[in-house]
Amino acid sequence: MSHKLLSVQGICAGTEDKPILHDVSMELDSKETHVLMGPNGAGKSTLGRVIMGDPTYDVTSGGIVFDGEDITDQAADKRSLAGIFLSYQAPVEVPGVPLYSYLRTITQKRPELKMTARKFRNRVGEIAEQLDMDSSFLTRELNVGFSGGEKKKIEMLQLLLLRPKLAILDETDSGLDVDALSVVSRGIEAYRSECDGALLIITHNTRILERLTVDRTHVMVQGRLVAEGPGSLIDDIDAHGFVQFERASEDGGAA
Amino acid sequence: MADTKPAAGSVTLERVNTPPAQTWNYLRTNDITLTVPFASRKGDVYFALPRLFEGMECGMGQQVTDWVESQSADAHYVEVRAGQKRTEPIVVTSMDTGVMVRAGAEATVVIATNNEGVLAAGRSVLSPASSAASKAKRGLSESADKTEGSAASTQHSTSAALVRIIAERDARVHVLEFVCANDERQHIESVGITADARARVDVRQFFLGAATTAAGLCCSLDGADARFELTCRYLGRDDERLDINHVVRMRGRNGRTDIRESGVLDGRARKALRATIDLVHGSSGSEGAELENVLVLSDDVVNKTMPVILCDEDDVAGNHGATIGSVGPEQIGYLADRGLTQEEAEALYVRALFDEAVIAAPTPEVRATVLARATSVLGAEVARDLVEGLGLDSPAGEEA
Numbered sequence: 001m002s003h004k005l006l007s008v009q010g011i012c013a014g015t016e017d018k019p020i021l022h023d024v025s026m027e028l029d030s031k032e033t034h035v036l037m038g039p040n041g042a043g044k045s046t047l048g049r050v051i052m053g054d055p056t057y058d059v060t061s062g063g064i065v066f067d068g069e070d071i072t073d074q075a076a077d078k079r080s081l082a083g084i085f086l087s088y089q090a091p092v093e094v095p096g097v098p099l100y101s102y103l104r105t106i107t108q109k110r111p112e113l114k115m116t117a118r119k120f121r122n123r124v125g126e127i128a129e130q131l132d133m134d135s136s137f138l139t140r141e142l143n144v145g146f147s148g149g150e151k152k153k154i155e156m157l158q159l160l161l162l163r164p165k166l167a168i169l170d171e172t173d174s175g176l177d178v179d180a181l182s183v184v185s186r187g188i189e190a191y192r193s194e195c196d197g198a199l200l201i202i203t204h205n206t207r208i209l210e211r212l213t214v215d216r217t218h219v220m221v222q223g224r225l226v227a228e229g230p231g232s233l234i235d236d237i238d239a240h241g242f243v244q245f246e247r248a249s250e251d252g253g254a255a
Numbered sequence: 256m257a258d259t260k261p262a263a264g265s266v267t268l269e270r271v272n273t274p275p276a277q278t279w280n281y282l283r284t285n286d287i288t289l290t291v292p293f294a295s296r297k298g299d300v301y302f303a304l305p306r307l308f309e310g311m312e313c314g315m316g317q318q319v320t321d322w323v324e325s326q327s328a329d330a331h332y333v334e335v336r337a338g339q340k341r342t343e344p345i346v347v348t349s350m351d352t353g354v355m356v357r358a359g360a361e362a363t364v365v366i367a368t369n370n371e372g373v374l375a376a377g378r379s380v381l382s383p384a385s386s387a388a389s390k391a392k393r394g395l396s397e398s399a400d401k402t403e404g405s406a407a408s409t410q411h412s413t414s415a416a417l418v419r420i421i422a423e424r425d426a427r428v429h430v431l432e433f434v435c436a437n438d439e440r441q442h443i444e445s446v447g448i449t450a451d452a453r454a455r456v457d458v459r460q461f462f463l464g465a466a467t468t469a470a471g472l473c474c475s476l477d478g479a480d481a482r483f484e485l486t487c488r489y490l491g492r493d494d495e496r497l498d499i500n501h502v503v504r505m506r507g508r509n510g511r512t513d514i515r516e517s518g519v520l521d522g523r524a525r526k527a528l529r530a531t532i533d534l535v536h537g538s539s540g541s542e543g544a545e546l547e548n549v550l551v552l553s554d555d556v557v558n559k560t561m562p563v564i565l566c567d568e569d570d571v572a573g574n575h576g577a578t579i580g581s582v583g584p585e586q587i588g589y590l591a592d593r594g595l596t597q598e599e600a601e602a603l604y605v606r607a608l609f610d611e612a613v614i615a616a617p618t619p620e621v622r623a624t625v626l627a628r629a630t631s632v633l634g635a636e637v638a639r640d641l642v643e644g645l646g647l648d649s650p651a652g653e654e655a
Contacts, residue, residue, distance in 0.1 A: 052592055080594035092589035095548060096517055101607040104644055106593045117644030139614060158593065 011062035038220035083165030149180030156187030266293040304353035313447035314471020323417035327351040435628035436465035452478030471500035491524030514545035
């Protein structure tokens with residue numbers, strides 16, 4: 001049975017000198033898949049980061065409730081432990097930290113995922129196989145020297161390992177070749193089927209959505225959510241682009 | 256010591272671990288001065304290394320070589336015959352060791368130090384200087400730092416290893432160094448390597464603990480197309496001192512050198528690292544690169560880094576650099592998004608050092624040495640986790 005998982009209520013946010021999000025509201029139930037689309041620079045990634053609690057952005061008004069708890073003032077690490085996962089568009093390189101040490105540490109932080117080191121190793125091995133990853137990755141430094149596709153696979157590996165309640169995928173498909181895209185899509189599918197979590201997918205590319213059933217589609221233009229509809233809205237965007245929404249937004253702004 | 260007379264039964268090694276080229280004295284990073292135990296060996300019958308090893312340049316310099324030779328019970332010589340692929344590692348068990356890797360052969364040399372000294376080495380731990388030694392304070396000081404000698408009052412036992420390796424043409428040599436002692440130990444480790452044509456030498460150093468660690472390594476790429484790779488990982492915490500000197504003499508044509516040093520400094524740790532790539536006349540076509548990344552976790556840390564490229568040849572390339580700082584905001588942000596606070600993110604870097612060292616440890620004994628240190632730094636639970644998680648045999652874990 002699904003329940004309200006995420007409620008973004010009238011969020012206004014931005015950096016010190018630039019407001020980016022204007023009165024953004026969105027609701028997402030558990031087990032649902034939502035897609036957030038919009039032209040470049042619309043503020044989609046910013047919304048993802050604000051939900052995750054990125055301190056770069058100031059929330060000037062509004063609030064965020066996750067799984068019944070107001071998390072508006074919570075730090076990112078607390079939100080992560082509460083069950084929010086943000087997959088980066090460009091995962092950060094962490095020199096000096098092998099992937100294995102990192103995965104083990106972030107898993108041990110979650111009481112619900114506590115397992116013996118041996119079981120953990122086996123679990124990581126299973127996921128790596130699922131994602132066509134060589135286990136030698138584990139001894140390499142986190143994201144250092146990896147190709148774009150490999151980095152995205154590592155993001156998927158973490159997603160399947162941590163089993164968050166909500167996964168925000170920020171343009172996970174960007175810069176991927178066909179094979180890598182297929183593996184990443186498999187990872188997302190596995191997350192939906194194995195972890196039963198909710199998804200907020202930020203994307204330009206509808207190919208990543210081909211294997212998913214999308215419950216709601218949101219369109220963002222200039223920091224505002226200007227349209228919301230069922231999954232079929234994606235086909236409309238595919239056919240006609242964002243021009244209609246941009247025009248409507250300009251008209252609304254002028255009015 | 257800089258401002259005290261050596262105690263009876265001890266000797267002062269002035270200005271050792273020096274780089275080929277000095278920098279400004281006021282930076283106090285050109286060398287160190289060590290106070291070490293000294294026992295007369297008059298009347299002993301001493302087995303010395305073959306003459307080939309005489310005159311080999313070692314990282315800490317001739318004074319340290321002379322001192323170790325004067326204190327070692329015996330020298331230990333190992334030869335890997337031409338073409339032999341020796342799978343069993345050569346674990347250094349003497350203060351003074353020479354390894355000859357003949358043409359086309361392959362060997363792994365392991366130098367591991369724990370609280371008992373160099374593994375299985377009969378006389379690697381020397382008694383601390385006695386009587387007036389209580390005035391001797393710490394065993395390691397920077398020669399130019401006049402306040403150093405009176406900075407602390409702890410007296411440490413000293414362990415030492417001098418290892419000289421000759422890699423003949425087409426030989427492959429792997430060197431693994433582990434220093435995992437506690438805060439009552441001064442450890443001195445001086446390594447010298449020569450590599451003939453097409454020889455490949457790779458070195459992995461893990462300096463994970465000791466009150467003072469003074470380590471020097473010098474590799475001379477004498478032959479054409481020789482290769483040298485060095486990875487140095489270190490941890491300095493509490494009041495620990497690290498003094499490291501890396502020197503590569505690139506003499507043959509078309510040589511390649513790649514040096515990567517990185518480590519974590521916390522508490523009041525002090526570290527000086529000197530890394531020199533010397534592109535000697537005749538080394539045309541050679542390339543060398545060195546890079547150090549230092550992660551500083553405390554305001555009381557003292558870090559000194561001296562990367563140097565010397566060049567006396569055309570048609571060569573040398574790169575060097577160093578980055579020093581705390582964990583970057585991007586990394587902190589990424590790790591926070593995965594549930595780690597800043598403190599936990601910093602602790603992850605320390606755990607990562609031990610993970611790497613455990614993976615690299617080639618024998619159960621060496622692994623136990625690393626795990627014992629991991630236990631004291633990270634706790635028994637994490638140390639056990641290292642072993643189990645990496646799929647290593649449990650006996651080493653139990654020893655931890």
